Amino acid sequence: MTSSHTTTTTFTQDVQxxxxxxxxxxxxxxESTGAMTVERADSICHDLEVMALHRYLSxxxxxxxxxxxxxxxxxxxxxxxxxxxxxxxSGAGIWPRVTDPRLFVVLTHTPAYHAxxxxxxxxxxxxxxxxxxxxxxxxxxxxxTTAGARGYTSNSVALERKDYRK
Numbered sequence: 727m728t729s730s731h732t733t734t735t736t737f738t739q740d741v742q743x744x745x746x747x748x749x750x751x752x753x754x755x756x757e758s759t760g761a762m763t764v765e766r767a768d769s770i771c772h773d774l775e776v777m778a779l780h781r782y783l784s785x786x787x788x789x790x791x792x793x794x795x796x797x798x799x800x801x802x803x804x805x806x807x808x809x810x811x812x813x814x815x816s817g818a819g820i821w822p823r824v825t826d827p828r829l830f831v832v833l834t835h836t837p838a839y840h841a842x843x844x845x846x847x848x849x850x851x852x853x854x855x856x857x858x859x860x861x862x863x864x865x866x867x868x869x870x871t872t873a874g875a876r877g878y879t880s881n882s883v884a885l886e887r888k889d890y891r892k
Contacts, residue, residue: 736881737806738779743880745775748802751887752788752831754819755800759790761827769855770831776853778804782839787832787865792824799867799890806883832865833858 749771756762777783783804790798798821842850851857870890878885 737883740880740883741775741778744878744883744885745771745778747878748774748786748885751800751819755788755790755821755829758820758823759827759829760823761790761829773854773856773858774833776850777833777835777839780838780850781806782835782842782850783833784836785834785865787830787834787867789830789832789863789865790821790824791826791828791830793826793828796867796869797822797824797892799865799870801865801867801888801890803886803888804884805886830861830863832861832863834865 749768752767752771753764756764756767774783774786785804786802788800788802789796867890870892873889873891875889876887878887
């Protein structure tokens with residue numbers, strides 16, 4: 727029992743550590759573009775942390791649009807079997823102000839999430855601050871060029887960030 731409790735506590739702390747770096751990125755994107763309030767960014771981060779703690783989060787894509795045109799994107803891959811031990815600092819989060827800015831956050835769930843029964847999803851939704859719905863936005867970013875990467879790690883938990891730009 728102690729081993730299981732220690733593992734759960736460590737996992738929780740590790741998720742919180744990497745999500746803190748994600749939160750710094752999203753807040754920076756929101757503030758620098760003017761496309762989202764910091765309060766909304768904080769609510770998004772809260773919900774993503776809840777999903778990550780339940781092992782329901784596989785990937786997050788953040789995309790900056792100007793009108794209908796995608797300008798920048800960052801993809802975060804969530805990994806709970808990380809072997810990398812070094813971590814990068816949050817950063818490179820100053821995105822430009824564009825005309826008619828819109829910032830989209832798109833989640834990709836794990837198979838464990840997709841296996842939830844309707845009543846289990848309903849229970850999860852009560853822990854979330856926002857209402858999430860499916861989207862048809864493309865997250866392949868083939869219209870953009872790779873522009874760098876960062877890795878946020880805490881023991882076995884990692885968020886691998888890839889940046890894209892026009």
